[in-house]
Amino acid sequence: MGIPQPAFYIFKCEQSSPPGMPKPSCVNAQTRELYQYMSNKLMVMGVTTTVHPIRTACLNRCQMGPVMLIEPGHHMYIGLTKEKIDKIIDEHIIKGNPVKEYIITDEYWDEAISPLKMMEMAQG
Numbered sequence: 471m472g473i474p475q476p477a478f479y480i481f482k483c484e485q486s487s488p489p490g491m492p493k494p495s496c497v498n499a500q501t502r503e504l505y506q507y508m509s510n511k512l513m514v515m516g517v518t519t520t521v522h523p524i525r526t527a528c529l530n531r532c533q534m535g536p537v538m539l540i541e542p543g544h545h546m547y548i549g550l551t552k553e554k555i556d557k558i559i560d561e562h563i564i565k566g567n568p569v570k571e572y573i574i575t576d577e578y579w580d581e582a583i584s585p586l587k588m589m590e591m592a593q594g
């Protein structure tokens with residue numbers, strides 16, 4: 471038997487805007503502890519060998535931050551707080567039930583376009 475794949479990757483946007491930048495970002499004075507909070511929770515639960523939290527740069531949904539993307543499944547969670555992270559880990563990661571009320575709406579997260587189709591669209 472080989473080394474098991476992770477069951478989940480959690481990509482947490484850790485982008486912060488430089489001072490004076492009008493665009494919102496996921497990390498500011500109020501939200502900077504969220505990644506560490508999530509990582510600590512996973513560690514205390516003893517699941518970090520199968521659930522990998524990963525710090526990322528901008529995931530292009532800045533207006534709805536703080537955000538994180540859970541794979542597999544393309545589940546994008548928005549407006550994160552510690553309470554939401556607790557529920558997402560307990561319900562989605564542990565029980566396998568995505569928390570629909572915290573997931574971005576289809577209006578802002580429509581079906582992906584394949585790279586091949588994107589190339590065809592660019593060629594007209």
Ligand code: FES
Pocket residue numbers: 483484485486494495496497527528529530531532533535537
């Ligand atoms: S800064 Fe987090 S999605 Fe853009």
